[in-house]
Amino acid sequence: MKYREIARKLKTLGCEELPRRGKDSHHIWLNPASGKISPVPNWGSKDLKIGTLRGIVKQLGLEWKKFQDG
Numbered sequence: 001m002k003y004r005e006i007a008r009k010l011k012t013l014g015c016e017e018l019p020r021r022g023k024d025s026h027h028i029w030l031n032p033a034s035g036k037i038s039p040v041p042n043w044g045s046k047d048l049k050i051g052t053l054r055g056i057v058k059q060l061g062l063e064w065k066k067f068q069d070g
Helices: 003-012 050-059 064-069
Strands: 026-031 036-041
Touching: 003 026, 003 036, 036 050, 050 064
Parallel strands: none
Antiparallel strands: 026 036
16 A cells, blocks of 8 residues: 555545644544654655555554554
């Protein structure tokens, strides 16, 4: 799954992207409902590995099933 699709799903679930500071390849996302944050890599046209994606969802305090459906 590419970053754009992940970002769309996170926004649907109520998460917000925090403003960037610098030129790194990771974007910081916040889940206001749980107060948790997680870095999400933006590798352009490359897909994120499933383990990385599941870790991001877990760090944000979201359910994997809801993320997949979103």
